[in-house]
Amino acid sequence: MKTPQSIPNSLSDRQQRCLRKNILAWYDLHKRDLPWRTSSDPYRVWLSEIMLQQTRVAAVIDHYQEFLRRFPTVEKLAAAREASVLAAWSGLGYYRRARMMHAAAKVIVRELGGKFPATEKALRELPGIGRYTAAAIASIAFNEPVAVVDGNVERVLQRVAGKRLAGEELWIEANRLLDAKRPGDFNQAMMELGATVCTPRAPACLTCPVVGLCATRGELAKSEKAARQKKREIHYTLNCRNGDVRDAEVFLVQRAKDASLMPGMWELPELANMNGDVPAFTLRHSITITDYTVRVWRGVATSTEFGKWIPAERLKKIALTGLARKILRKVEML
Numbered sequence: 497m498k499t500p501q502s503i504p505n506s507l508s509d510r511q512q513r514c515l516r517k518n519i520l521a522w523y524d525l526h527k528r529d530l531p532w533r534t535s536s537d538p539y540r541v542w543l544s545e546i547m548l549q550q551t552r553v554a555a556v557i558d559h560y561q562e563f564l565r566r567f568p569t570v571e572k573l574a575a576a577r578e579a580s581v582l583a584a585w586s587g588l589g590y591y592r593r594a595r596m597m598h599a600a601a602k603v604i605v606r607e608l609g610g611k612f613p614a615t616e617k618a619l620r621e622l623p624g625i626g627r628y629t630a631a632a633i634a635s636i637a638f639n640e641p642v643a644v645v646d647g648n649v650e651r652v653l654q655r656v657a658g659k660r661l662a663g664e665e666l667w668i669e670a671n672r673l674l675d676a677k678r679p680g681d682f683n684q685a686m687m688e689l690g691a692t693v694c695t696p697r698a699p700a701c702l703t704c705p706v707v708g709l710c711a712t713r714g715e716l717a718k719s720e721k722a723a724r725q726k727k728r729e730i731h732y733t734l735n736c737r738n739g740d741v742r743d744a745e746v747f748l749v750q751r752a753k754d755a756s757l758m759p760g761m762w763e764l765p766e767l768a769n770m771n772g773d774v775p776a777f778t779l780r781h782s783i784t785i786t787d788y789t790v791r792v793w794r795g796v797a798t799s800t801e802f803g804k805w806i807p808a809e810r811l812k813k814i815a816l817t818g819l820a821r822k823i824l825r826k827v828e829m830l
């Protein structure tokens with residue numbers, strides 16, 4: 497395994513101190529006002545870090561606040577039914593994250609007396625908490641000097657160093673640059689810098705607090721081709737009865753409990769390709785690297801074996817897929 501000594505330093509000790517100081521000063525002035533930044537409560541830090549994985553900040557804010565309203569403490573989360581947890585997660589996708597949080601909350605309450613483990617090592621023993629999340633919680637909530645590496649940090653590290661770093665090299669470099677006195681703030685500052693200044697395609701080097709220490713000043717961006725998005729077309733049928741939106745019912749199907757994606761969630765029945773006619777409406781939906789063109793048809797009969805008529809007022813209480821939520825919002829049933 498590589499050690500800190502085996503990776504050549506691109507910055508001198510003095511430059512590293514300067515980088516820490518500049519990044520923290522920039523963060524203190526420019527950090528975004530986000531709801532999870534008002535508290536270092538480990539439950540809140542944990543929730544925000546899990547929600548932010550593979551989900552944009554803007555999409556997380558409302559879900560974060562609503563989730564906390566429903567489950568304000570780890571005890572409330574541990575005591576909740578899984579269906580309620582998934583319903584509160586609905587719209588964020590990657591439901592395995594919610595299931596693992598629920599499982600970890602039960603461990604914290606039942607086996608650890610409701611007390612969060614306070615170190616990265618101990619946090620990693622909990623279900624669903626990997627190296628990144630453990631380091632984020634340990635540094636932000638407990639001030640442990642451990643660095644995080646996510647996609648944003650990785651990009652900043654590589655551009656500043658002017659070389660490709662992979663795997664363990666990234667963690668070593670991140671820990672070498674970490675500010676040991678303010679590890680939580682420094683980790684958040686690196687992620688913030690990557691998210692708002694050192695962005696993938698057009699880094700704003702002129703406003704960057706470390707431009708004087710950066711080996712590339714955006715040059716690497718030119719060779720970082722954006723991952724090619726795949727395109728797919730899918731069709732769903734929207735069957736409603738009882739007309740008026742308040743009394744209406746919509747026919748939904750439940751995904752298999754053992755499905756690899758979104759098990760147990762409710763969605764509109766999918767159709768095979770519908771050629772010829774014009775759909776009721778079309779919308780776009782993206783999941784990771786696939787952009788979907790979603791055609792929604794009205795009144796196409798499907799098997800009723802796995803589905804149910806769901807009254808409009810119950811839609812908020814069941815775990816819907818993000819796409820089903822989007823379609824039902826479009827027709828104002830949600």
Ligand code: SF4
Nearest residue numbers: 694699701704710714
């Ligand atoms: S100078 Fe440019 S490339 Fe270097 S870290 Fe700052 S924004 Fe990124």
